Amino acid sequence: MITVGVFTAIYFVVFFACGMLGYIPIFMLLIPFICPFVAGIPFMLYLTKIKRFGMVTITGLICGILMLITGMSWPPIFTGLGFGLIADFILKSGNYQSSKKTITAYTVFSVWLMGMMLPLYFMRDSYFAAMVPTYGQEYVDALMSYTPTWSFFALTALTILGGFCGALIGKSVLKKHFKKAGMA
Amino acid sequence: MIELKNVSFSYSQGQKENGLHNINLTIRQGEVVLLCGESGCGKTTLTRLINGLIPNYYEGSLTGQILINDQAIHKLQIYETAKMVGSVFQNPRSQFFNVDTTSELAFGCENRGLPAEEINRRIAETVSDFKIDMLMDRSIFQLSGGEKQKIACASVSTCHPDIFVFDEPSSNLDIAAIEDLRKLIELWKSKGKTIIIAEHRLYFLRELVDRVLYMKSGRIEKEFTAKQMKMMNLAELSSMGLRPLSLESLTRDKKNVAQRWEDVYLSNFVFSYKNITPAIKIDLLTVPKGNIVAVIGHNGAGKSTFARCLCGLEKSCKGTLDLCGEICKRRDRLRRCYMVMQDVNHQLFTESVLDEILLSMGEADTAKAESILSSLDLLPMKDLHPMSLSGGQKQRVAIASAVASEKEIILFDEPTSGLDLRHMREVSDSLKQLQQMGKTLFIISHDLELILGSCTHVLHFEKGSVIDSYPLDDIGENKIMSFFIRNAQEPADNVNSLCI
Amino acid sequence: MQKELMQSKRTPSAFVLDPRTKILLVFIGSTILIAGSAGGVMNVIRPALALLPLLLFLMIGRFKTTIKFALIYAAAYLMELYLIPLTSGLIGFLIVALSGIFTRFIPGLAIGYYLVSTTTVSEFIASMERMHVPQSIVIPFAVMFRFFPTVGEESRAIGDAMRMRGIGFSVFFKNPMAMLEYRLVPMMMSTVKIGEELSAAALTRGLGSPVKRTNICKIGFGIHDIILSIVAIAAFIGFLLF
Numbered sequence: 048m049i050t051v052g053v054f055t056a057i058y059f060v061v062f063f064a065c066g067m068l069g070y071i072p073i074f075m076l077l078i079p080f081i082c083p084f085v086a087g088i089p090f091m092l093y094l095t096k097i098k099r100f101g102m103v104t105i106t107g108l109i110c111g112i113l114m115l116i117t118g119m120s121w122p123p124i125f126t127g128l129g130f131g132l133i134a135d136f137i138l139k140s141g142n143y144q145s146s147k148k149t150i151t152a153y154t155v156f157s158v159w160l161m162g163m164m165l166p167l168y169f170m171r172d173s174y175f176a177a178m179v180p181t182y183g184q185e186y187v188d189a190l191m192s193y194t195p196t197w198s199f200f201a202l203t204a205l206t207i208l209g210g211f212c213g214a215l216i217g218k219s220v221l222k223k224h225f226k227k228a229g230m231a
Numbered sequence: 232m233i234e235l236k237n238v239s240f241s242y243s244q245g246q247k248e249n250g251l252h253n254i255n256l257t258i259r260q261g262e263v264v265l266l267c268g269e270s271g272c273g274k275t276t277l278t279r280l281i282n283g284l285i286p287n288y289y290e291g292s293l294t295g296q297i298l299i300n301d302q303a304i305h306k307l308q309i310y311e312t313a314k315m316v317g318s319v320f321q322n323p324r325s326q327f328f329n330v331d332t333t334s335e336l337a338f339g340c341e342n343r344g345l346p347a348e349e350i351n352r353r354i355a356e357t358v359s360d361f362k363i364d365m366l367m368d369r370s371i372f373q374l375s376g377g378e379k380q381k382i383a384c385a386s387v388s389t390c391h392p393d394i395f396v397f398d399e400p401s402s403n404l405d406i407a408a409i410e411d412l413r414k415l416i417e418l419w420k421s422k423g424k425t426i427i428i429a430e431h432r433l434y435f436l437r438e439l440v441d442r443v444l445y446m447k448s449g450r451i452e453k454e455f456t457a458k459q460m461k462m463m464n465l466a467e468l469s470s471m472g473l474r475p476l477s478l479e480s481l482t483r484d485k486k487n488v489a490q491r492w493e494d495v496y497l498s499n500f501v502f503s504y505k506n507i508t509p510a511i512k513i514d515l516l517t518v519p520k521g522n523i524v525a526v527i528g529h530n531g532a533g534k535s536t537f538a539r540c541l542c543g544l545e546k547s548c549k550g551t552l553d554l555c556g557e558i559c560k561r562r563d564r565l566r567r568c569y570m571v572m573q574d575v576n577h578q579l580f581t582e583s584v585l586d587e588i589l590l591s592m593g594e595a596d597t598a599k600a601e602s603i604l605s606s607l608d609l610l611p612m613k614d615l616h617p618m619s620l621s622g623g624q625k626q627r628v629a630i631a632s633a634v635a636s637e638k639e640i641i642l643f644d645e646p647t648s649g650l651d652l653r654h655m656r657e658v659s660d661s662l663k664q665l666q667q668m669g670k671t672l673f674i675i676s677h678d679l680e681l682i683l684g685s686c687t688h689v690l691h692f693e694k695g696s697v698i699d700s701y702p703l704d705d706i707g708e709n710k711i712m713s714f715f716i717r718n719a720q721e722p723a724d725n726v727n728s729l730c731i
Numbered sequence: 732m733q734k735e736l737m738q739s740k741r742t743p744s745a746f747v748l749d750p751r752t753k754i755l756l757v758f759i760g761s762t763i764l765i766a767g768s769a770g771g772v773m774n775v776i777r778p779a780l781a782l783l784p785l786l787l788f789l790m791i792g793r794f795k796t797t798i799k800f801a802l803i804y805a806a807a808y809l810m811e812l813y814l815i816p817l818t819s820g821l822i823g824f825l826i827v828a829l830s831g832i833f834t835r836f837i838p839g840l841a842i843g844y845y846l847v848s849t850t851t852v853s854e855f856i857a858s859m860e861r862m863h864v865p866q867s868i869v870i871p872f873a874v875m876f877r878f879f880p881t882v883g884e885e886s887r888a889i890g891d892a893m894r895m896r897g898i899g900f901s902v903f904f905k906n907p908m909a910m911l912e913y914r915l916v917p918m919m920m921s922t923v924k925i926g927e928e929l930s931a932a933a934l935t936r937g938l939g940s941p942v943k944r945t946n947i948c949k950i951g952f953g954i955h956d957i958i959l960s961i962v963a964i965a966a967f968i969g970f971l972l973f
Contacts, residue, residue, distance in 0.1 A: 052874020053926035060882045116843040228618035310940035318935040325928035334853040337947045342937035347947045544891050576921045578892035580913045
């Protein structure tokens, strides 16, 4: 239980620190890649310490709740919970020993952050409808064309890529440092 | 009553500590027992047997029986053992679970499901016993090391165990805090508790222990009564690798003579945290170059802050360093000074000892790096990961990277906290080596033995200013002895303490 | 914000809310404010909710915070109002997105900040235990809050060590991965080690016992809680209906 708390703290801090980069408009679109990529390093260490079911789920849930508290809406709670659960199942199926399964588990888990983007896409209709009176239908139409539904999937793909690369980097850092130091 | 019958243990995961072999031991109710010996002798492992961390937390193969009041605790869950045994550990920073002090005191009782009124009553009782009223309802992060350790002790105390186990509790504490710790142990002893202490620093326990167990390589080699131990002289203790029993018996190394050819001048060092009062205020300080300078003072006097300012780490600290005619402002100071920090883990970055040394060098020169390693007895470990080494070895790696950096001024923040006699002497030798290379060293320490063994000059800090600066000759020796011994007897009131 | 993210002292104040009420407000506030639906009573409810944290801060006397948030609101709102019609194309899109994010998330953030800065960790834990949240979630939460400052401390110390050893931007440009490694690995090692020592210390004080944990924190509902809960639930119902 304490392990969950410690690693969730590390993961969230690293994740959030990367997320802060996103306030620079250009980087905003890269967040789905950068955050899982960098946060992969602590998370892979975490995964080596997991021997029981449910730990990743709890981490996902806590991250979701933290997202809510920092004002980012509630869908991350469900995505955190959901993807965490899937990740836990993947880990369990490999009996907590399989290297490939750990990589898969993290990649899948990383998708939880798309929960933050959900409101931007699924509430779009009402969002844009609300803008019509202020900005005019034409403008809104143009805007809608800039954020087609497919971009949601593009970002999800980016997240998966980021998660995968992050898992690989995490694994190599594990081998280089933590295994040699006797901590993993 | 605690009994260990034919207990042997070895760690499963190849930990740095060795195991135990054939331990047979009986400790009566109310006894105060000291476990001593060199690093790695097994005293920590023995304490873990008593508080249940072995086999519940540290895995390994255990044979034999461990009984407390005829109960086989090695078969119990650790929360059961926790009702009988309370534990205080070495590092004040990593023992507290909560963020505020009051909750921390309640923690153990809350875990046992005691009703709130009972918990509050126990907290009030402990607070009055320990006289820690002004520490209540505060953030633990803002306490000093000694205060944190007091809270750790109080937190254990509210659970009302009969047995207390201490694992090197004084390692990270200064003289005044050690005196406070001694008083706590005295209090518990007077209440008839059984106390087991594994320690390097023996002097503060001299009047408290009943029995002393000297361990070596996982066995209890010798056993003394307190009386027998007090009759031993310095040479005998030294041969066993033990630190002296009293501070007064220490003398300085007279071969260490302070040379004074050139001076280093520090001027106009002013620095403050967000408060209005400056944390550091030095108008002009003259320090002899090429000396090993001890920096002493109470907790919170500003020693660590001074080191950080001198080193150039504090951005808002203005001040200049005059190094043989060269005026150094902050950025220059950053380039000319190197600091070996208190927590060595903060400054090891690479995956092998050799890489660590190469990191400090501007131009990677493997041959030179290896020669530095061999001079510090580290060559056999050059391919090992720095974090896999023992505390003493890591310290030497940090010193090696200081040497490799070729910077002229090197600062050490508590280099020997938690080190046993042999390792402390190794550090002392390394310091002298560095001095012979012409470097100027500043050592922040409350290890009197280290200071007397290697330092040639003393700076005494108080409230951010240097109140005294003297060479460590005969007069200086008296001054520094009186400072340490006075503090061992009447600790100062640390109201304004900053974190260590 | 303080180093610790959450309070550690209980600041006495006449206006005290039970942590559970605050959590309710955060939930409902976030949900409504982000959805951004149009029309009807929502045009009144949304701005009202956005102003709620300002009111809450005023009630506890934190004027500076109130003003800070008010200014941020104003900036975001003005940006939405004036900048957007002036720009077009990709930049326009980015600005719309940015200001949209700001106006949507900042009020939620404000309520969240209120929760975090007026609740001690112990109160938070106590309220979760009261709500029968299982130990396996409460304990990690507690540990996590306790570790945030530790991660910060370790990180800062390591940053200092890096500066002192001359590992700075030059390394970053030559080898960014190495920089990442230097920044993260020691912090992780240090933090994990502290975590291990903490586990040992907590276990020797009885953590993990199957007995139900008690808590000395006093929390409970008062009149303010009831009023605000009713307001929040009413707003939520309004949200659902429209």
